[in-house]
Amino acid sequence: MRSLIPFAAVDPKTRLDSVLTADERAAFARVMLRSVCATLHETGYEPTVLSTASLDDTALPASTAVVVDDQPLTAAVNDQLAATEPPTLIVMADLPLATPDAIRRFIAASDDAGNDADIAIAPGLGGGTNALVVREPAFRVDYHGASYLDHHEIAADLGATVETVDSRQLATDIDEPSDLAEVLIHGDGPAREWLVEAGVELDTGDGRVGVRRS
Numbered sequence: 671m672r673s674l675i676p677f678a679a680v681d682p683k684t685r686l687d688s689v690l691t692a693d694e695r696a697a698f699a700r701v702m703l704r705s706v707c708a709t710l711h712e713t714g715y716e717p718t719v720l721s722t723a724s725l726d727d728t729a730l731p732a733s734t735a736v737v738v739d740d741q742p743l744t745a746a747v748n749d750q751l752a753a754t755e756p757p758t759l760i761v762m763a764d765l766p767l768a769t770p771d772a773i774r775r776f777i778a779a780s781d782d783a784g785n786d787a788d789i790a791i792a793p794g795l796g797g798g799t800n801a802l803v804v805r806e807p808a809f810r811v812d813y814h815g816a817s818y819l820d821h822h823e824i825a826a827d828l829g830a831t832v833e834t835v836d837s838r839q840l841a842t843d844i845d846e847p848s849d850l851a852e853v854l855i856h857g858d859g860p861a862r863e864w865l866v867e868a869g870v871e872l873d874t875g876d877g878r879v880g881v882r883r884s
């Protein structure tokens with residue numbers, strides 16, 4: 671199955687700006703991208719990174735294809751869907767807890783006893799769409815906001831079947847500083863390592879666990 675990883679290369683992860691500088695956000699976004707690429711490679715896919723700007727080769731595992739398209743996310747992904755035959759797997763670049771097992775379970779769950787769902791969605795905790803399998807040729811994405819609900823509506827309008835796959839590892843996208851706590855608690859890969867080296871640590875004071883700089 672063709673697989674795409676959309677990536678905002680310029681000034682990424684702005685919602686982390688209370689914890690990370692602009693250079694750190696750019697570096698951390700690339701660490702997460704590299705981790706998701708490696709996860710897909712390990713799962714047996716050859717992902718294409720759909721990036722808003724060209725990328726230094728060191729940002730990616732060897733032999734990862736890059737397509738540069740500086741359109742906004744939804745338009746760039748939809749042009750890719752229009753240009754190729756389904757199925758397409760789309761996995762966001764900010765899922766540092768994603769593992770090959772989680773991807774395999776997502777794909778397997780989207781295939782219910784041999785009846786492939788037209789659309790399979792691994793929702794993000796905030797209502798977004800962290801991973802998507804598109805088997806319906808007419809389906810087009812509409813990211814941002816509660817895109818999980820929007821994608822259900824778009825599928826319903828097409829009479830397409832939808833499978834929602836509940837996966838903690840795929841649900842954890844890194845948007846807000848509190849999401850970094852999830853990486854420190856549950857991660858065991860390069861994103862966690864990068865945060866520890868940068869001096870980002872758990873803040874277990876009152877209320878919800880967060881992060882602070884050491």
Ligand SMILES: Nc1nc2c(ncn2[C@@H]2O[C@H](COP(=O)(O)OP(=O)(O)OP(=O)(O)O)[C@@H](O)[C@H]2O)c(=O)[nH]1
Nearest residue numbers: 676677678682683684685720722742743762763764
């Ligand atoms: N190709 C492409 N990918 C995008 C674009 N905007 C976001 N992405 C990617 O889509 C996924 C989810 O995006 P967001 O959580 O909105 O990421 P972001 O824009 O880096 O973060 P914020 O600045 O905090 O909104 C990540 O993999 C991003 O790298 C875009 O305009 N084009």
Ligand SMILES: C[C@H](OP(=O)(O)O)C(=O)O
Nearest residue numbers: 798799800813814817845
């Ligand atoms: C791209 C967007 O991501 P979020 O802003 O929810 O991280 C979405 O999943 O629709």
